[in-house]
Amino acid sequence: MITINDVAKHCNVAKSTVSNALTGKKYVSPELKQKIMDACKELDFQPNFYASSLSHGNSKILALVLEQDSTSNYRGFYTPLIVACLKTAARSGRHLLVYSGLDAQEAKSMLKRDRAPIDGAILMTPLVDDSRIRQMEEQMIPCVVIGHPASGDMSYVDIDNVKMLSDVVKRLYGRGWRKFRLVNSERNKTISVDRAEGFGRAISELEGAEGTVCYPDELVERPPECGAAYIASDGKIAASIYRAAKESGTEPGKDFALYSLGEDDENEVHWEYARQDYSKLGERAMEMLVSACEGDTEPKHVFADYYTL
Amino acid sequence: MITINDVAKHCNVAKSTVSNALTGKKYVSPELKQKIMDACKELDFQPNFYASSLSHGNSKILALVLEQDSTSNYRGFYTPLIVACLKTAARSGRHLLVYSGLDAQEAKSMLKRDRAPIDGAILMTPLVDDSRIRQMEEQMIPCVVIGHPASGDMSYVDIDNVKMLSDVVKRLYGRGWRKFRLVNSERNKTISVDRAEGFGRAISELEGAEGTVCYPDELVERPPECGAAYIASDGKIAASIYRAAKESGTEPGKDFALYSLGEDDENEVHWEYARQDYSKLGERAMEMLVSACEGDTEPKHVFADYYTL
């Protein structure tokens, strides 16, 4: 392995001078600097990752923590999200560790600052009571949440689910539907809280509208109620409603309405859905994280309009 | 930060004893060991990642390099593959860095051993001339390829594409088709070579069969030839053939046959396809990588049957 010492000898200078030339934290005369740079190239010197991190303590490694617990395994939108994070990270010279389906226990251990050498993290899908978030706060690791954290003052970027739900209900109302059914996400996710709120708000504002909310744990596959507009929190739920309808001979779009909030795979969907731009979400979150790692400690709260109905 | 020194003082022993107790590489009396462990817990000691890596030079971080260059952005099968790698890695206490769409230049820089602290890597989708593979060999970083490397003697796990193609052609032949068209993957991928070979082999073995191979760069959207059996190298290509057929009024399954080799999203596909188990592929590759990192340097070559026609 070729070290900073070899470069120093090669140039007849002290190794601290090489270090200074490389990090740019101290003035080094342009000629010397050039000479050093040339030597580095000639010798193919690569600074040792561990040594430099040990000294100044940052690794240029970030983490993307997909979801707490491994309830839902396959999420089609992960790919564009991961790729967007990856690319944005790479553009600023960062590496990205990805975690999926860690339980609270595992997360606690894998994300300890001294276990994983991370400078910062993006957390997906916050829970109402989210131990990962607390942990990042305690460890003072810069952190951006994708979604709406329940409490605390940390940076996040989220789609405005309150507004989105309200918009969806109004649109369906405009088409004549009066009876609404929100089949929400899991209760422990903050997204469900926001969606229920937007849903409820719209219902109460609209003359003659009536609505109820249910959760996946209550979902039985039974034919949808005739005359109701179903809003499914994701494509899988929409698919199960659609299937149940088909089997019972109830006609979607006619006997009842079906709308899904986000679709993992956009081919051949038999119902209306909101498009959400996961790439943008990832890109934006990563930009925020990088800037936080560079010292911008002010928490930023972004409700983005990365969706279209 | 609480260090090994604090623990040592707390227990009135030398720090090396603490280190030995923790790493288990030297004998330490059970009572002392217990005492030390207790102290670690009490003081909430976490070994410093950089320091220990600097000393013994392994980081428990692995890399998953998705594909060279960023030609194809969205690959639905990435999610199950990534998640499988992630889980398998986590089970053996490894972190996973993911890279996607690096060009040769970027790969060269990001995957330098001293830039990214990786103990080993999984490389997806090898090219006929693959600089990443050469780089890993040069740097002597343990490495497993998912796919069939063109040359060299490194570990890989792959679906036997020669056999798969041959099987597919024979199946279609058995149904009466005699004219075959393979629309292959990009020329620079080794998978294309194998597929063309299996295709050609089957054609030559089958009485009265005739076949040609073409590549994406030659693909124009024109109606498929009547009476031909098309084998598309992936779902996207199959979709474009299907679309062209629909537009020209040619009927799939009747005027021509359409078969695709692997499908990213399995809902509502209008043609036959081979199912490939990307989770298994990732899991197996990761197991091999971990064992390689643990000193098993013997290259393993696995042609798995992780597909069903």
Add this chain to the structure above:
DNA sequence: CTGTTAGCGCTTTCAG
């Protein structure tokens, strides 16, 4: 079996 000591490669004071 335990403790002392010398590094790992780099950054960072702190005198020249």
Add this chain to the structure above:
DNA sequence: CTGAAAGCGCTAACAG
């Protein structure tokens, strides 16, 4: 503006 020297926290020889 440059260079010697002292760590960062840990591991691994090497004596006791």
